[in-house]
Amino acid sequence: MFGFVRPLRGELKVREWERFQSVYCGLCHTIRSRYGLLQTVLHSYDCTYLALVLCALEEDGKSCKKRCIMHPFRRRTCAAESDGMRRAAAVSVILAWHKLEDTAHDERGFKRFGARTLQFLLRRGYRKAARDLPDFDACTRVCLDELEQLERQKVASLARPADAFARILRAAVAEYSTDSRVLEEMFYHTGRWIYLIDACDDVAQDFASGSYNPVILRWRLTQPSIEPVKEDMNHTLLQSLAASYHAYVLLRPYRDAGIIENILCQGLPEVTRQVLNGTFTNYGGKNRHGSL
Amino acid sequence: MDPYKVLGVSPSASDDEVKRAYRDLARKYHPDNYVDNPLADLAKEKMQEINDAYDVIMKQRQNGGASSNGQGHNHQGGYSGSYGGYSGTNASIYNQVRNAINVGNIGMAEELLSRISQRDAEWHYLRSAVCYRKGWFDEAMQEINQACTMAPNNMEYRRMQNMLSNNSAYGGYRPMQQNDALDCCTQMLCLNCLCNCCGGGF
Numbered sequence: 456m457f458g459f460v461r462p463l464r465g466e467l468k469v470r471e472w473e474r475f476q477s478v479y480c481g482l483c484h485t486i487r488s489r490y491g492l493l494q495t496v497l498h499s500y501d502c503t504y505l506a507l508v509l510c511a512l513e514e515d516g517k518s519c520k521k522r523c524i525m526h527p528f529r530r531r532t533c534a535a536e537s538d539g540m541r542r543a544a545a546v547s548v549i550l551a552w553h554k555l556e557d558t559a560h561d562e563r564g565f566k567r568f569g570a571r572t573l574q575f576l577l578r579r580g581y582r583k584a585a586r587d588l589p590d591f592d593a594c595t596r597v598c599l600d601e602l603e604q605l606e607r608q609k610v611a612s613l614a615r616p617a618d619a620f621a622r623i624l625r626a627a628v629a630e631y632s633t634d635s636r637v638l639e640e641m642f643y644h645t646g647r648w649i650y651l652i653d654a655c656d657d658v659a660q661d662f663a664s665g666s667y668n669p670v671i672l673r674w675r676l677t678q679p680s681i682e683p684v685k686e687d688m689n690h691t692l693l694q695s696l697a698a699s700y701h702a703y704v705l706l707r708p709y710r711d712a713g714i715i716e717n718i719l720c721q722g723l724p725e726v727t728r729q730v731l732n733g734t735f736t737n738y739g740g741k742n743r744h745g746s747l
Numbered sequence: 748m749d750p751y752k753v754l755g756v757s758p759s760a761s762d763d764e765v766k767r768a769y770r771d772l773a774r775k776y777h778p779d780n781y782v783d784n785p786l787a788d789l790a791k792e793k794m795q796e797i798n799d800a801y802d803v804i805m806k807q808r809q810n811g812g813a814s815s816n817g818q819g820h821n822h823q824g825g826y827s828g829s830y831g832g833y834s835g836t837n838a839s840i841y842n843q844v845r846n847a848i849n850v851g852n853i854g855m856a857e858e859l860l861s862r863i864s865q866r867d868a869e870w871h872y873l874r875s876a877v878c879y880r881k882g883w884f885d886e887a888m889q890e891i892n893q894a895c896t897m898a899p900n901n902m903e904y905r906r907m908q909n910m911l912s913n914n915s916a917y918g919g920y921r922p923m924q925q926n927d928a929l930d931c932c933t934q935m936l937c938l939n940c941l942c943n944c945c946g947g948g949f
Contacts, residue, residue, distance in 0.1 A: 614883030621882075640786055644882055673885070687885075690916070694884040697920035698784070704775050705789050724922035 459652050459730075460504040460645070462714060463721040471714045473532065475507070477518055481534030482506045484521055485544040488536070490580035492524075497551035497577075501649065502543050505627060505642070508715060509539030511708035512632060541587075546627045548584040549592050552577060553599055560603075594626035611672035613651060613691065621646030637705045644699035648692055648723065655681055655688055656730050685731045692727050750800035762808065769801045780918030782910070783879050785851060837863055837870075844873050853880050868898035875907060887911060 462475060482503055486494050510516055516537075520530040534540065552574065559570035574581075585592040602619040610616060624646030628638040654670045661668035662679035670676070674684040681688065700719045708715065729735035751758045754768045776794045781787040840859060847856035856877050863870055875890035888911050894904045910916060 612886060614878065614881075614886040618881070618883065637786060637789065647882060690912075691885045691888070693920075693922055694916055695882065696922065697917035698882055700920040701780055701784065701790075701918060702786055705786055705793060720920070720922060727922075 458500045459649055459723075459726050460501045460718060461722050461726065462717045463725050466721050467714065467717055471711075471717070474534075474711060475503075475714055477532045478507045478510065478534045479503045480521070480523070480531055481518070481536070481540055482543055482547070484523065484533050485536045485540045486547060487523075489541065489544055490548045490584055491577075493576055494548050494551070494580045497554070498547060499551075502547035502550070504645075504718060505546060506534075506540055506543035507711055507718075508638070508641075508703075508706075508708075509542055509628070509631065510534060510537060511711040511715060512634060512706065513537055513539055514709055516710055542627075542631060545584040545588045546591065548577075548580055549588065549595060550623075552581040552584075553595050557599065590629070591626050594629075595623050598623045598626075606667040609667060609672060610669070611675075613654075613669050613673050616669050617647045617650040620650035624649070634706055637702050641699050641702035641706075644695045644702065648695040648699070648727075651688070651692055651695070652727060652730050655692075656735060681731060681733070689727065689731055693724065696723050696727075748796075748800075750803040753796055753800035754804070765801070765804055769797065772797045775919050777919060780920075783876065785853075785880060836865065837867075841869055841873060848873070848876055848880065851880075853877055868894045868901065868904065871897065872901075872904050872907065875911075879911065884911070884916075 462472075464472060467475070479498075479500075483495050483498050486498060517535040518532050519535050521533045522528075522530050555570045555574045555577070559567050559574065562570065598619045602616055605616045605619060621643045625639045625643040628642050629635060631638060651670070654668055657666075657668055658670055658676070658681045659679040660666075662671060662676070670681065670684070670688065674687070676684070696719060703715065703719060726735060751760075754765060754772065756765055756768045760768070773794070776790050776797065778787070778791065778794065781790040784790070840863065844856045844859045847853070847859065856873070860870065860874055860877065871890045871894035875887045875894060878884075878887035878890060891904065891908045891911055895901075895908050898904060
């Protein structure tokens with residue numbers, strides 16, 4: 456589910472790309488120091504984006520040099536721990552836990568066992584994160600339950616399940632700062648986009664397995680391809696991105712506006728295009744999409 | 748606040764640079780981009796700030812004797828997202844719904860709509876407006892299509908349908924392009940138009 460939010464690397468300046476990497480590393484370090492090393496294996500781009508936006512709203516953005524397991528020899532530049540980083544770290548840990556919960560619930564056999572084992576190992580970090588952000592944890596639980604119910608009822612709507620998911624991201628930035636109203640709107644629409652793009656990406660797979668997929672049901676697709684409804688999906692996805700962008704421009708970021716605008720105006724439309732074309736690959740094509 | 752900071756230009760910028768910065772920002776925060784948007788009030792404030800900053804700079808420069816070719820800029824503050832009149836069986840309750848939408852109380856509008864069992868074109872239209880406000884764009888589209896099928900001659904519904912279905916739905920957002928820069932050709936065209944207007948027929 457996680458990892459669609461990324462910049463279009465070719466359009467970034469070199470220093471912007473380095474800054475994006477340093478936020479990624481900074482978030483990873485924050486997660487490790489607060490919730491334990493193991494939590495960092497589930498670290499996603501989507502939370503990096505959250506950290507990037509929240510840190511851009513802080514007046515002083517310091518960075519430091521640190522070593523880590525992935526880079527043991529040369530110290531790398533990392534964005535320093537701050538309120539925004541800590542928020543994004545807790546959100547990341549809580550989301551990862553609920554994702555595992557979801558996997559353990561839906562899958563059978565080996566996958567379920569794996570998810571349960573991982574959950575067992577991650578439980579202490581999760582409990583600490585849930586103590587740090589109790590409202591977000593509760594909201595995530597409620598929204599995911601609602602989502603599961605909608606899935607069970609096989610609701611043929613894009614908006615309703617997407618809304619349940621988007622409210623999770625809205626809660627991730629709720630009561631964060633004076634700009635919360637704008638941030639909530641911005642991340643609500645990002646969340647809607649993430650849910651729908653994920654559904655589009657899964658069409659072929661869900662068609663084969665018969666799993667719930669709002670895109671298949673909404674358009675009554677009779678073949679495992681998104682081709683016939685490409686235009687319509689593109690339209691509704693871009694509308695969400697436009698709404699997110701229009702919220703974003705009302706913020707006053709101290710830095711990193713170039714990166715955030717790249718993500719909103721180029722990275723996400725590019726991912727949209729690739730998913731709808733069927734050229735998007737989450738793991739195999741890593742480097743082609745400008746991921747780390 | 749420093750008006751130059753608001754427009755994001757340095758105090759030594761030329762009049763044209765100031766004007767261009769103003770125009771770019773005005774396009775970004777234009778009320779048209781925030782029709783039926785819950786953040787419309789903030790965008791309006793921002794627009795006001797930009798207009799004020801531009802006025803202050805231009806006034807300063809005129810008084811200081813700096814060259815200014817006096818082209819007016821239009822204040823586009825008039826956000827009107829109000830829904831018009833309707834007369835039918837549920838007229839009074841629909842009016843309440845419209846009021847609720849106009850003041851931004853979407854929860855109440857939704858609640859009122861859900862109580863109506865007889866669903867005519869107006870119901871679907873208002874439901875579309877509610878969905879749009881919430882960012883449920885696909886559902887908004889379905890509802891407005893339904894309203895237009897039921898009442899094909901209603902101009903208000905058609906307008907909404909057009910607004911939702913074509914690219915103007917993205918407002919100032921241009922995916923896959925640099926959002927801030929107008930390309931050279933467009934700019935020349937704009938300048939050309941302005942010259943024609945002011946100079947009077949070359």
